[in-house]
Amino acid sequence: MSPKVSQRLDIESLRTLCAIEDHGGITRAADYLGLSQSAVSHKVKRLEISLDCALLCRRSNAPLFTDAGKDLLVYAKRILGIHDEALRSLSKSPLRGSINLGMTEDTTCSDLSQILTRFTRLYPGITVRAQVRQSLDLLQMFTAGAIEIAIVQVFQHDVRPTDIVLFEDRLHWVKSPDLDLDLSDKVPFLSFDENCFYRRWAMDIAQEQDSIFRTVLECASAAGIVAGVNAGLGVALLSGRHVSADMEVIDAAFIAPPSVASVIRVSRKSRDPATEALVSEIKNEISRRRKLRVI
The missing domain is CATH 3.40.190.10 (Periplasmic binding protein-like II)
Structure with a gap:
């Protein structure tokens, strides 16, 4: 079905709708946009009248957006992206x-x-x-x-x-499940390189407990450290995004590292x-x- 001639998607109303999603409600969106709550509600209402459907759920304990509202958000982000890109690219005073x-x-x-x-x-x-x-x-x-x-x-x-x-992110001590770790001996340690601040912290905390680390691998790439862990070469400090189900997290064996x-x-x-x-x-x-x- 073709849209009615009177139907329009106002750019600022779409921006308001996205702000409601980004900030979790009309009140916070209004604060972010510097508008009153009634002004924000009015912009949403204009969209609802134009599209002849509800975009926000107005019942307590209901999701913030209706199914139609969720669908419109997808289009709104695309429309705003290309709209803002066009304005910047066609500016009469391009930055250099x-x-x-x-x-x-x-x-x-x-x-x-x-x-x-x-x-x-x-x-x-x-x-x-x-x-x-x-x-x-x-x-x-x-x-x-x-x-x-x-x-x-x-x-x-x-x-x-x-x-x-x-x-x-959080840092975790990890090793391969196949690596038998003897904490009474020097612990094989995998490090990104000598300028890695994970390594510097690990060497510092080694002075505070009985474990002493021995660097067995230096690699500038996270992929190389992950491969070394999976191969059972030693223990490593990895951020959560690099920890996989194939690794054994052994945080309890050492002092907990700070978050990053x-x-x-x-x-x-x-x-x-x-x-x-x-x-x-x-x-x-x-x-x-x-x-x-x-x-």
């Missing part, structure tokens, strides 16, 4: 510049990669040079001014108030319109999704 960006292996396999791809399409005049390194290496480069933006993993207690948190967070750290000295545009793009996605996914 370059950004030196450092990121860890984990963040290359996240929603962030898709954001960077879209950013370079929206801002063809901005050149982004990305380097993939270990977190400690990136932080040294950041301090030295070699990169303007560092996307790194840090312990949660080291997160700064100015950091943008992408996602959080992947964050964006931006240099205050080198802030320019290009850098601000990229940071803004990432912040907007975080506000929409609440937290970025690791793929």
